[in-house]
Amino acid sequence: MTRMSDVTATTAATQLDPANPFAAPSSLPYGLPDFAAVRLEHFRPAVAAGIAAQRAEWEAVATDPTVPDVVNTLDALERSGELLRRVLAVFYTLASSVGGDEIHAIESEIAPQLAAHRDAFWLDRRIYARLESLASATPLLDLDEETTWLLENYRKDFVRAGIRLSDAEMEHLRELNARLVTLETEFSQRVVKGMESGAVEVEDPARLGGLDEGTLAGLARNARDRSVAVNHLITLVLPTQQPLLARLHDRELRTQLLEASEQRGTGLDAESDARAILLEVARLRAERAQLLGYEHHAAYVAEDGTAATTPAINEMLARLAAPAARNAGKEAAELQEMLDADPDVPGGATLRAADWSYYAERLRKERYSIDDAVLAPYLELDRVLNDGVFYAANRLFGITFHERTDLAGYADGVRVWEVKEEDGTGLGLFLGDFYARAGKRGGAWMHNLVDQSHLLGRKPVVVNNLNVTPPPPGEPTLLTWDEVRTCFHEFGHALHGLFSDVRYPTLSGTNVPRDFVEFPSQVNEMWMSNPDVVGRFARHHETGEPLPAELLEKVLAVAEYGEGFATTEYLGAALLDQAWHQVTPEQVPTEAEDVAAFELEALQRAGVGLELVPPRYRSTYFNHTFGGGYDAGYYSYIWSEVLDADTVEWFETEGAVDGDGGLNRTAGQRFRDALLSRGYSQDALQSFRDLRGRDARIDPLLKRRGLTD
Template identity: 80%
Template sequence: MSSAPAETAPTELDPTNPFAEPWDLPYGLPDFGAIELDHLRPAIAEGLARQRAEWEAVASDAELPSVANTLEALERSGTLLRRVLVVFHTLSSAVGGDQIDAIETEIAPQLAAHRDALWLDRRLFARIESLTNAAPLLDLDDETRWLLAEYRKRFVRAGVLLDDADTARLRSLNARIVTLETEFSQRVVRGMESGAVAVSDPARLTGLDEGTLAGLARNAADRGAADRAGHLLTLGLPTQQPLLARLDDPDLRAELLAASEARGTGVEDASDTRATLLELARLRAERAALLGYEHHAAYVAEEATAATTAAVNDLLGRLAGPAARNAEKEAAELQEMLAADPAAGPDARLRAADWSFYAEKVRKERYAVDDAVLQPYLELDRVLRDGVFFAANQLYGLTFRERTDLAGYADGVRVWEVREDDGTGLGLFVGDYYARSGKRGGAWMHHLSDQSHLLGTQPVVVNNLNITAPPAGEPTLLTWDEVRTCFHEFGHALHGLLSDVRYPTLSGTSVPRDFVEYPSQVNEMWMANPAVVERFARHHVTGEPMPAELLEKLLAAAEYGEGFATSEYLGAALLDQAWHQVRPEEVPTEPADVAPFEQSALERAGVGLDLVPPRYRSTYFNHTFGGGYDAGYYSYIWSEVLDADTAEWFTTEGDIAGDGGLNRMAGQKFRDRLLSRGNSQDPLQSFRDLRGRDPRIEPLLARRGLQE
């Protein structure tokens, strides 16, 4: 008997709907130019119905379960739904708007119910169980055996073994949770937009260069609001805003940080996230208990490489104390600089809003690194062509040709065709680098098409950043951190592009959360490789390379401030765990209780530093309450253990004649043993295949200056 509710039978999609047929553009790139928002709802509805019918055909098949009629049939199902959802999720995250938000709110519970229709269908589970029991007698290859085990695990974790009453409650929880995650994300975007700081007096903006001022003036003009004439300081997703390092006016710095931290706290009803996050934390805890777990964090950790919350807590606890001590030393140094600043006076006390400003002064004074001097050497096109793409060519033999004949989904989105060194087409890389109204904050990578030998599909991957666009005709000059983000997100892109697996479920970045950041963090190392930086760090007017002494100071400066950086990250990671290592009855019930819960959690963990607020406060912590990294924000530091260990491998065993590992031999080994494997085996086994042993934490401790 199926435990799935009744669903609409599939019908023929209107042939004028562009989703009615597979895309005929290269590599299956969606034809964004043909898509209108009105096409989405009927295509999603038809996609849901067709995949339900495909699942029903598998579940009711009278033939004995086989790989072909069960595993492969499930993997082949949902082609229409995949085609429309990749477009919809791209538009919802990168374009936004009221109409898209309305569709997202409407379909979120439908998609939750759809997932339940698969994972809670006992007939399908019985077929998987039958195959599992027969597996020792079947001649299965390693990838198929791994996929079978993954399916069984996912069915059990989804709750297929629950009784009818608990299954009904689980369906209700899943629908409500995904609705709340959608609501939280939408409220966060509203909070970013409404929290922007308007400045009518340009005298308050001293410290900013002409290009930045022009961008801020354009921000104000683009918003078109009468009360936002002059300049508009828009907000990025993290607590600390980049402009805090450059604004001379201490009152404006305080105003900007206060606006950042106030998001979601009830300053306006439309962006207040407190009730949403409380209900989310409570329902996730209830669902975990229903499934037999101590709390939601335990449920999440079980599927990750960490395996247990004890392992997560041990890593975070091991780092918190040394990071806080380093941050306190840095604070004392910044206080001395503040006291010596004639504009502040000897009695001035360092505030969180002043940290970035005076840390930047330390960098300039100690290392003579100034963004105004540095940025002319960091032009976006050159960073991509002669940095990001060049490193990929040297390591993996890839070449990139921009396809101006292929359109993206918004102005400024660019498409490159990626080929192997023998000319074989590999896939497409899509770059969406500029901020726009409605676009989600931060940076991320996603797929428009997954690599799969079973489906015969090749990868189409997207990198998303939020760089402020320059005035028309002007070059896009980056900060060093933005260069790092370009390399980081392209590491995710490589993980998708270089995937070489049979099954789409196991493709590319479909690995545990605490492993997925590992390849992207490794890719950051090439931005400082001498052969790479010598090519991309050139003056955008003269073409002269960045002076060697400036690069040396830049790299030295990059090591400064690890106490602050690690502490603010750990603050967010520990908050994420605090909200998800509780039972339902332990979650606060009133919105006013959010801030005290947060402060108590930070103080218990030893990172309740007034001068170092967490990278994300609870009320705008989209990673954890918007979905995707719930109880998994620790993944970045967990992955960095693997990254630091691998970077050590590249620069030792992988090095040829002092190239730091930037060669085809090292790149091919990293590609073959790790990047290409996706989730086709235990990801930690892929690491062992590369390194010959389990990961060690010592390289990370050395990198971050956290040795005891």
């Protein structure tokens, strides 16, 4: 069955008005979208026209009477959808980074349209037949390795999408896909609403002891911006743990803040209640997996990653869970001793989850004499970028960064840099969107506005998003050590996109398996603690004095503290993700009130159901998995870290020159050539083998996280 036959008749009716900014490719450098020309009313007609245009392009491939070859089939498919690609790159950038009710309404409207559009391609037997015909002739065509890999991936993805189903089964699959994308969109929007409705109002400033003047000013600005009738408003970030838990002296306010975080989406606020949605998502994903011939959704997802099977994922997570929980227990005992010694807390008090960050921070200060307030003046954003993130990239790869103030981003504060090769050749554009704003989703991420492709003659345009609290006007942006780490991490993704050197856009940059994509970004974190790099960016924003050597030594030492909590917190979320997706439709709870019980049982069964260490994300605000993108794939971070830890070891040993820790052009070029430039033009693990000369070993990861006996 095919749904393309009526496309050509409707194409003419959906021609896009030439005045619409998406009607033609952007004339700006590197194809950067002209954000200044875009209005919300441009999106609906542009999406409709883009869908119609690509359907017509697919129809031309499907009905081509000539023998299938690379040009008329593979190249034609890869070239299709240019208009839709342009508009969606801009739309989803605004949806995630700007937000607002109107754009969310458009998002909800077009989500099922796009799901149906994808199905129209992946369930078209005519296109699949042409690919099969091309594959059968491959030995005679002598295809290059990248083209052969693309062809095999298309064939595999058609099968995984359901091309071998009956007509009736295909129709049911379409219904499932349409419903799922609608639910995932709604879940993501409810997560944002939950962050907003869960903000904690503080009337009495005396309760905010422990916060510096800059933070207090930011909380007062939050209250003004949201027009609440209190002096200060503590807004929430996406993960369970909230930054201010480490600093607030008021124990009851800490408890209130953590409860507000954990109760997001549980029904206290009707508009953000996500329970019924996540249950339906889990049930429909399980039903779809069985329709496609898989035991459950997790098995379907694992097959397409480097892990390959859920037993392999379960085995690794189980291997880590017991030692991580044991280490967390040891850390809890230390924190209980600190609580017992706190004169401001009545005797006999028991450590709470809301106390953990506070006393862990005090322990760090006692053991390592580090105070975030003392450290922050040495971590100014611009210096971190220019003398840290960009400097390391220059030392490794020879690239340079040139801010283009003549090019505008999509919101106030978004900055644009042109990235150039060592010889001055333009490589692409890098956009930095570092500040939190109302409507922006939480967390940090990287995405592409333009994918690199030799076939399309395109160089990359990539974006990094963070959620740093904006400073008061005229004040510098001072970061925490964790925010510095996030800068380096997200830029690792950016490098993966910028260095892409492939023919086909489908295989470009970070379009790799989910359990591989975090690997390059995790590796890039290593440079923040390289002596040469940190010695340049960690300087006082007023005096230029470097971070004192003894303080730097303590910062690097303290980074190893708390791995029990950090690993257990992460594993809690990863195991929850697997639990929701390793079930049959009948095993998914049916009542919203059962979500908490399912979650608790899953965590306890896995050995990480620690009351003092809640998972990084609870189910009702676990956007990675129920908003889509990392569903049954949140294990990817630790799976990728196996590759990361092994690669860091390579940089620091074989790649090092004269004790530089691997920060040199030879090591950087090898990493770029073997891995960063390859995108998904070959098996991802083969790219790792090309770098390392062997498969990855888990021992460096176990040592890093303190999980060895």
